[in-house]
Amino acid sequence: MGLLRLIAGGLAITIALGTAGIVVACMLFAGDIAADLARLTAAARSPATIVTEAMLAALPPPAQRYLRQAGVVGKPIPTIVRLTQTGRIRASADAAWMAFEADETCSTSPPAFVWRAWLPGRMLPVALGRDEYLEGKGSILIKLLGLVPLADAHGDELAAAGLMRYLNESMWFPSVLLATGVSISPAGPDAFRAVLTDHGRTAEALFFVDAAGRLTNFRAQRFNTATQRLETWETPIGGYRTFNGSPLPASGTAIWKQPEGDLAYIDLTIASLTYD
Numbered sequence: 001m002g003l004l005r006l007i008a009g010g011l012a013i014t015i016a017l018g019t020a021g022i023v024v025a026c027m028l029f030a031g032d033i034a035a036d037l038a039r040l041t042a043a044a045r046s047p048a049t050i051v052t053e054a055m056l057a058a059l060p061p062p063a064q065r066y067l068r069q070a071g072v073v074g075k076p077i078p079t080i081v082r083l084t085q086t087g088r089i090r091a092s093a094d095a096a097w098m099a100f101e102a103d104e105t106c107s108t109s110p111p112a113f114v115w116r117a118w119l120p121g122r123m124l125p126v127a128l129g130r131d132e133y134l135e136g137k138g139s140i141l142i143k144l145l146g147l148v149p150l151a152d153a154h155g156d157e158l159a160a161a162g163l164m165r166y167l168n169e170s171m172w173f174p175s176v177l178l179a180t181g182v183s184i185s186p187a188g189p190d191a192f193r194a195v196l197t198d199h200g201r202t203a204e205a206l207f208f209v210d211a212a213g214r215l216t217n218f219r220a221q222r223f224n225t226a227t228q229r230l231e232t233w234e235t236p237i238g239g240y241r242t243f244n245g246s247p248l249p250a251s252g253t254a255i256w257k258q259p260e261g262d263l264a265y266i267d268l269t270i271a272s273l274t275y276d
Helices: 002-043 061-069 156-172 174-178
Strands: 080-089 098-108 111-119 127-134 137-144 148-154 182-186 191-198 201-209 215-224 229-234 237-243 246-258 261-275
Touching (some): 002 111, 002 127, 061 174, 061 191, 061 201, 111 156, 127 156, 156 174, 156 215, 174 182, 237 261
Antiparallel strands (some): 080 261, 111 127, 182 191, 201 215, 215 229, 237 246
16 A cells, blocks of 8 residues: 555656646746737837828729728728637648637737737647747747647748738738838739738738728738648638727638648637727
């Protein structure tokens, strides 16, 4: 019995130490993400721009429809944008979907975002993830139990991919398309092209707009970390809600257009959206 008690006690100590290590690792990773968020907000500068009808006059008709429908006229370009999201995500067509909760903070000047995700949720996360474009650099890091990297990517390709994602996220703060560093040109009766330049890089995408001015899809060439190549990337809109008095996308999907078929890898819904 004495030996059994010793073994049981040893197992209990081992489990306790392992649990403590996981908790510490999660806290350290969460602290790193919080530090990135602090850097983003500290660097953010107010565009100090009120959108006017005159600013829309020279734009292609689809861009004018889009921005008017989004209710940007008469309002300032926000400095900081904060979103919360719920949804599901998967790594490949053969992988199971996993639920997630996320929040995202964006700066409009300079362009930057930090996306923080808990899988499957905030209360009992199995993994914590971060995707960001910050100070002209992009990276993705997802850790199982705060310890084991499930995804860890950075470098020039991730910076370009991050800037493209930022341009895509502008659907939740569309007045930023009128800010310095963005140019808009015609792309047909139901689309316009936007080009964003930052830190010597450019992101170019097509915004598809319906007759009412609502964004229906976003298409671009973006680096896919899974295949390590540029692929066509689309984010069709699923539905709309009113946020801050403006009708904006409330749900959607992200899709890689691949030779073997379309891969939808994330579905998300916006739970809240606020501007600072």
